[in-house]
Amino acid sequence: MKLNKVHHVAIICSDYKSSKHFYVDILGLKPLKETYRKERISYKLDLALGNEYVIELFSFPNPPKRLSYPEAAGLRHIAFQVHDITEAIEELELKGIKTEPLRIDELTGKKFTFFSDPDGLPIELYEV
Incomplete structure (x- = not known):
């Protein structure tokens, strides 16, 4: 397969x-x-x-309810790639969506952050 x-x-x-x-x-x-x-x-x-x-x-x-914190076994989150994470975060915040502090992927050096959907599902933004 x-x-x-x-x-x-x-x-x-x-x-x-x-x-x-x-x-x-x-x-x-x-x-x-x-x-x-x-x-x-x-x-x-x-x-x-x-x-x-x-x-x-x-x-x-x-x-x-879905258990997100503490993290449970199983599918963790959905991730979307963006070209400018700072711009994406600003746009989300203008729409009332809070994001976690910006982080750097220690393996790739790329920027990423998380926020949640209305049910608390973690969503990641990853800058490419």
Whole structure:
């Protein structure tokens, strides 16, 4: 088997309206298709970064909380690359999103930071 690339990341949110606003209006991802699944009382929103499909945003009634701190075993976070991390941080802060202090990757020397989505999911920005 040869894997080609990551196809998408699935995110389950507790408040669909809030999370949709965050991923579309704050982060600027492009909605591709929105589906309401009546039998599951659930929305599914397919989101793209540029023209590339990257995230499936799901809503379910009363999903259990995700443990982020302390870090639990399993998938840790989603990371987006940016060309100017200082500019990206300033834009997030203007939109009311707080970021962690800027850090330097000790292995690559690149700058990065973290912030959270409405459910506390850690999101990384990594400067390339």
